[in-house]
Amino acid sequence: MTRLPDTDLAVAAAGLVKTFGEHRAVDQVDLEVRRGEVFGVLGPNGAGKTTTLKMLATLLPMDGGEARIFGVDVRREPHMIRQLVGVTGQYASVDENLTGFENLWLFGRLQGLSSARSRATASDLLERFGLTEARDKQIKAFSGGMRRRLDLAASLISQPPLIFLDEPTTGLDPRTRGQMWDTIRELIRGGSTVLLTTQYLDEADQLAGRIAVIDRGRKVAEGTPDELKTSVGSSTLQLRMSEAADTADAASVVRRVLGEEPVLTPEAGGMNAALADANRAADVLIALRQSGLSIASATVQKPTLDEVFMAITGHAAEDETDPQMEVAR
Amino acid sequence: MSTTLLPDHETAEVLDRTIVARPSLRDTIDQSLAMAWRALKKMRRNPEQWFDVTLQPLLFTAMFAYIFGGAISGSVEDYLPIVITGILAQTALTACMATGIQLREDMDKGVFDRFKSLPIARIAPLVGPALADLIRYGTAATLTILTGVLMGYRPGGGVPGVLAGWVLTVVAGWSLAWIFTYFGTRARSAQAVQGISMMVMFPLTFLSNAFVPAETLPSWLEAFVNVNPVSLVISALRDLMNEGAVTANVGWALLGCGIVVAIFLPLAVRSYKKKV
Numbered sequence: 052m053t054r055l056p057d058t059d060l061a062v063a064a065a066g067l068v069k070t071f072g073e074h075r076a077v078d079q080v081d082l083e084v085r086r087g088e089v090f091g092v093l094g095p096n097g098a099g100k101t102t103t104l105k106m107l108a109t110l111l112p113m114d115g116g117e118a119r120i121f122g123v124d125v126r127r128e129p130h131m132i133r134q135l136v137g138v139t140g141q142y143a144s145v146d147e148n149l150t151g152f153e154n155l156w157l158f159g160r161l162q163g164l165s166s167a168r169s170r171a172t173a174s175d176l177l178e179r180f181g182l183t184e185a186r187d188k189q190i191k192a193f194s195g196g197m198r199r200r201l202d203l204a205a206s207l208i209s210q211p212p213l214i215f216l217d218e219p220t221t222g223l224d225p226r227t228r229g230q231m232w233d234t235i236r237e238l239i240r241g242g243s244t245v246l247l248t249t250q251y252l253d254e255a256d257q258l259a260g261r262i263a264v265i266d267r268g269r270k271v272a273e274g275t276p277d278e279l280k281t282s283v284g285s286s287t288l289q290l291r292m293s294e295a296a297d298t299a300d301a302a303s304v305v306r307r308v309l310g311e312e313p314v315l316t317p318e319a320g321g322m323n324a325a326l327a328d329a330n331r332a333a334d335v336l337i338a339l340r341q342s343g344l345s346i347a348s349a350t351v352q353k354p355t356l357d358e359v360f361m362a363i364t365g366h367a368a369e370d371e372t373d374p375q376m377e378v379a380r
Numbered sequence: 381m382s383t384t385l386l387p388d389h390e391t392a393e394v395l396d397r398t399i400v401a402r403p404s405l406r407d408t409i410d411q412s413l414a415m416a417w418r419a420l421k422k423m424r425r426n427p428e429q430w431f432d433v434t435l436q437p438l439l440f441t442a443m444f445a446y447i448f449g450g451a452i453s454g455s456v457e458d459y460l461p462i463v464i465t466g467i468l469a470q471t472a473l474t475a476c477m478a479t480g481i482q483l484r485e486d487m488d489k490g491v492f493d494r495f496k497s498l499p500i501a502r503i504a505p506l507v508g509p510a511l512a513d514l515i516r517y518g519t520a521a522t523l524t525i526l527t528g529v530l531m532g533y534r535p536g537g538g539v540p541g542v543l544a545g546w547v548l549t550v551v552a553g554w555s556l557a558w559i560f561t562y563f564g565t566r567a568r569s570a571q572a573v574q575g576i577s578m579m580v581m582f583p584l585t586f587l588s589n590a591f592v593p594a595e596t597l598p599s600w601l602e603a604f605v606n607v608n609p610v611s612l613v614i615s616a617l618r619d620l621m622n623e624g625a626v627t628a629n630v631g632w633a634l635l636g637c638g639i640v641v642a643i644f645l646p647l648a649v650r651s652y653k654k655k656v
Contacts, residue, residue, distance in 0.1 A: 108497055121394045131392060133499035134399040144494035148422045160414040161500050163407060189425070205494065212395050 058122045061244040068115030076102045078268035091259030092248040099268040100248035137206030141218045176204040196227035216247035286329045292320035293345040408501040415508020433520035441527040464528035465617040466590030471520040472553035477577040480560025484570045517553035537624030545621035552613045555637035558644035565651040609636040
């Protein structure tokens with residue numbers, strides 16, 4: 052028996068690389084997830100989030116770099132890693148032909164639980180995830196949200212110390228997304244370490260204690276949600292002038308009031324400006340009025356992933372088709 | 381990680397839980413049985429999976445016997461001992477072709493992502509369905525023999541001979557299925573598996589002694605027919621069922637099946653692992 056040195060790090064990955072042909076899907080990514088924390092990996096489609104997770108979960112071989120999970124080498128001990136990590140995928144990985152109960156029972160049996168314990172665990176989890184009514188229904192009859200919840204339940208059967216959530220709410224409607232968030236929060240209260248990927252800044256903000264931003268396979272920023280948001284201001288003022296000809300004058304007014312350069316948008320007379328405090332929007336609007344510049348519309352919004360990206364990387368978060376998905380699926 | 385004298389039992393302790401480097405034999409068997417349970421559930425809920433092992437034996441036995449009986453053996457009754465054994469091998473082969481196609485379809489589903497992420501033996505998702513399919517091979521063999529008996533087949537080997545033939549059919553089906561399982565893990569789509577399997581299955585069945593005596597063929601073809609593993613199985617079936625004799629042919633058939641498993645089972649597991 053080997054007793055590994057106790058480590059505070061649930062995940063320690065350095066220089067992860069994955070290439071698909073010419074395409075470097077993951078390029079020198081370092082990740083450190085501490086025990087008991089919820090760590091978010093944020094990035095647009097095709098940024099390499101899922102690929103990173105799949106490498107850490109032994110579902111894809113690493114092309115470079117090193118990774119340890121609770122001190123266990125991912126590359127050398129895949130079977131051990133699979134005993135430490137529960138994976139919930141972007142696509143619900145449960146069996147269409149089985150009922151909710153049968154799915155959980157099967158996954159329990161596969162992980163060495165006795166038939167009786169598997170049954171008890173399956174019933175417990177169905178209750179905890181509000182799926183009792185769907186217990187004897189085949190998954191075919193499940194809604195998208197129910198599938199995701201069952202999928203999450205399935206990854207908890209062996210009570211793994213580390214849980215990977217790959218885009219847990221992508222494709223869910225807002226109400227179901229809220230339910231899923233509640234479920235995940237409950238999980239976090241139980242003290243699990245969670246590594247989650249998401250395309251949504253608000254999701255990372257809601258759930259994660261620390262966030263790494265990934266873009267085109269590279270890590271471009273890391274910090275708490277507050278730190279990231281401070282870098283883009285707490286909100287954004289979106290302006291559209293009545294006359295496109297006023298754009299330059301309006302931009303200089305905004306610059307004078309906020310002390311920052313607004314970003315011109317493609318629409319005629321449109322611009323976005325970062326606000327440290329949402330109330331500063333009023334100052335801008337008053338100044339524009341005093342200068343005799345007329346606006347067509349003005350909105351104050353919380354910063355979106357696009358703006359975080361704009362601020363950090365200097366380019367928009369393109370929604371490119373995801374080359375990793377064809378290969379990895 | 382320290383090396384020990386028994387690497388199979390290497391364990392580590394992480395966060396007060398003991399984890400192992402490899403699944404034990406006992407775990408592997410339990411996991412394979414759990415996967416077999418899953419395959420059985422799936423079979424029960426998709427009745428169309430039974431067409432090839434229920435309708436085909438009935439249809440083919442009657443069709444081949446009445447069409448070729450007079451031409452090849454002079455009468456349907458005289459042809460039955462030849463054609464029943466031939467159809468037994470043919471339906472076993474069709475049934476195990478389906479094993480490969482279904483594995484491919486299954487592997488494209490989300491649940492296989494989970495199987496890959498679980499700490500289970502990599503062989504279990506392949507062995508499970510193979511075990512469950514024993515039932516399909518058994519069904520096909522039973523129906524073929526029953527149809528034959530109804531049409532007037534009176535096997536010379538009696539009940540023990542027929543039982544032995546039944547067992548050999550199931551064993552042969554299980555063994556040859558590993559060829560198609562391997563295709564299943566390699567091919568890109570279920571259609572591709574079907575295409576390749578058809579190309580393998582038709583020569584194997586028709587270039588054998590299943591329906592016509594090998595002596596009537598041109599000599600170059602006869603040479604192939606004599607080494608075709610399907611011919612070996614059919615000759616053994618004829619000896620067991622029609623003569624009630626355990627002959628060298630039975631040994632050859634079992635050896636042939638053993639060789640197929642020894643080659644294709646490791647290939648299938650390796651190619652499945654690579655897909656992971």
